[in-house]
Amino acid sequence: MKNLGSLSYFLDLEVTSSSDGYYLSQAKYASELMSRAGLTNSKIVDSLLEMNVKFLPTDGEPLTNATLYRQLVRSLICLTITRPDISYAVILVSQFMHAPRSTHYIAVLRILQYVKGILFHGLLFSAHSTLDIQAYSNADCVGDLTDRLSTTGYCFSLDHFLISWKNKKRTVVSCSSTEAEYRALADTTSKFSWLRWLLHDMGVPFD
Structure with a gap:
């Protein structure tokens, strides 16, 4: 080595x-x-x-x-x-x-x-952070015209710096835009709980 x-x-x-x-x-x-x-x-x-x-x-x-x-x-x-x-x-x-x-x-x-x-754009992970986590979710209700499935997504930022994100096509057809949004919110909440546990395990203090 x-x-x-x-x-x-x-x-x-x-x-x-x-x-x-x-x-x-x-x-x-x-x-x-x-x-x-x-x-x-x-x-x-x-x-x-x-x-x-x-x-x-x-x-x-x-x-x-x-x-x-x-x-x-x-x-x-x-x-x-x-x-x-x-x-x-x-x-x-x-x-x-x-x-x-x-x-x-x-x-x-x-x-x-x-x-x-925007060739030189990328991700910045700041050395100075207030450890403020924010989460956002959204859904493209029945966005696929072929199978009528929605695409949901979420992202998490730590003091406005992006640290985790995901876009995923659903496997079940949503009956309404409200259902699609709730599915996206459920995914986001589940991921947020896991991310909070991970940061806590790394020694990051949270209330």
Whole structure:
């Protein structure tokens, strides 16, 4: 064993440390992803998806070679490690991995164009915190037009710095938007209890 010094780059994850804390990003990884998709000189967009867009398995023409589509989506999933803002959009396009079509591929390229505009964004874990935990939840009621399933999500921040998040497609159809929201809230509450226990076990004081 030997001392490799301070962590700066590991498995496509860039780590920058300072007196303010740690900053995590994947700018190099995202740049390589742009090159693979042929978007190095493309324009950027300021939104992940077109407004009120809904995808169907039959949208567009079948791709003659779906390999690139699958590679790009898998890479985008890895990119959500430091870019939770793209999680929902990535979940949508990942549902068509088995038989992607031209419309789905265009959506993947749009996500990449969005990432290109904010290439150096990432996560900051501050060295100074009031240990104030906040939780947020939301639900896309009956968002999938094919199976009528909803997508729920939550995120947790510690003194306004994001520490945990998740987006998940439900396995049971919600009968109303209220039910979908309650399911999302139940998931969030369960996760909050686990996170509170974990931080307490690490010695973080809570009332």
